[in-house]
Amino acid sequence: MDLMPDVHVHIEALVLDGFDPSDRYGIGEAVERELVRLLGTRGFPPSLVAGGQVPRLDGGSFELAPGLGAEAIGARVAAATYGALRP
Numbered sequence: 001m002d003l004m005p006d007v008h009v010h011i012e013a014l015v016l017d018g019f020d021p022s023d024r025y026g027i028g029e030a031v032e033r034e035l036v037r038l039l040g041t042r043g044f045p046p047s048l049v050a051g052g053q054v055p056r057l058d059g060g061s062f063e064l065a066p067g068l069g070a071e072a073i074g075a076r077v078a079a080a081t082y083g084a085l086r087p
Helices: 021-042 046-051 070-085
Strands: none
Touching: 021 070
């Protein structure tokens, strides 16, 4: 039987430039949800398996279409973050 481990994501700080401050919680929660989904479906990168913690990660930058909501923005941030975790 294949058992999925419990996945808990804790983001101490998320630095996003150029977004409305009122969107910070919605974006942060969307990032956590999407990271949990990515880890559950695509697996754990070696950087997490080895030590389980990443003290600092630069997800880079990307462009977004105007008018995207917090959920879509969070999904893009999570995808960039997950990509940065992979070697």
